[in-house]
Amino acid sequence: MKRFQLKLAVAAAALAAVLGCASFPSADETRALGEQMVADAYPGMPAALTARAVQDADQKICSKLGGEKLTSIEAGRIVDAARATMKYPPGGKLAGDWKAGERLVSDGAGLRVREGRVEPVKQNGALCINCHALDPREVNSGNLGPALVGYGAQRGNSDAVVKYTYEKIYNAWAYYPCSNMPRLGAHGFLTPEQIADVVAYLVAPQSPVNRK
């Protein structure tokens, strides 16, 4: 039986070759090939940097091929894992200084690598306007994420809104499993204090986001 299957497979591969289409590797073989390529992709780089390319368990789940959906079990797993990462600023103030937040939202720097060295920056930027419209007078903002103009004006700045906003920035996957949005706090890309400043920028009535 096994031999027959083998013969069948060989015949299918030969037919595919004649027809001009090669037979594709299985999903497991493809994964092994791809992971080997990642392992070889950064020659001469320090181990601390190549480690960035190693996937964590949640990134693996969030790497579906086009059109493939997350199962509900997977989604639950991602949310639970994200909730477990939550940390808050000492003192528990989740909305900080909106002016400090304003400087952060348009800052796109931090952790970039050139020639094997991490670019030196005083602090990482919050990257926000790369993907979100915030200040209606700022034209240089992207649209990968939803526009957040008037964020606080629409939602208010209740404790519930502030907490949700903080957690969404800290780990977006707690609310939207596998969101395109990076898990900025969970990765340590932003500190809890920085996130609180960005929250203030989003909800404060005096912030350009909410000024009429």
Add this chain to the structure above:
Amino acid sequence: MFMTRGRLAALALAVVAAPSPAQNGPDGLAVGRQMLAEDNPGELWVERGQRLFFEKRGPKHASLERCDLGLGAGRVEGVFAQLPRYFADTDKVQDLESRLMTCMVTLQGFTTDEIVRKRFGTLDNDSDMEALVSFIGSKSNGMKMNVPLRHPKEAQAYKAGEYLFHRRSGPLDFSCATCHADEGKRIRLQDLPNMTDPAQVQAVVATGWPAYRGTQATVRTMQHRLYDCNWQMRLPDLGYASAMSIALTSYLNHRGNGGVVQLPGVRR
């Protein structure tokens, strides 16, 4: 072409960086690109690449006329449209840049280290690779992308490329698909091609790279595009001609089959 490179670069920057009316109205950046494309500075790289291809160079004092880029020794017409592909002598799938590297090492005696060190040109030092790729790319102009998927290793590279395109990693959780799988998206004001749309993949692979980049005043290649995406994703420096870079190119280029080549491109 009677202008010097410096003046061209200044003009290019002025045109490409011209303020645009942002979200609404006609796309000022597109107008700038169109103006540049009509007198593409990349033609200077094409001319230099042609000279370099036929010149006897390197420790072995040889030209690249015996280089087999997939359609026979010395043939440059149409090769870009059929790369990456499997090469029996290296037993690898190679894109244009890795294949040129093989030829420059075996035929001309250059070292891999040297080629990698000079892979990306600067204002002070032109890259031979960027010029050669411009010349060879332009020799497929008017032809349709027709990247083969016959050899098992070509099929492997394609599938690995698809896997890698969707693979999220790094401190920002990005994959290629994060930015390139939806319609009408931008990072700040930069338009992002949607690689799930066949027409856009065709445009990118057949007219995208190599391209004269106004902001960098030089031609950049697909390897550089992938390197730069990697940088933005906060991953380490992507190895030049790494199997990963070639697999991604295999995946994209094959899906761009049918796109009509027009190179070098012009980009921001």
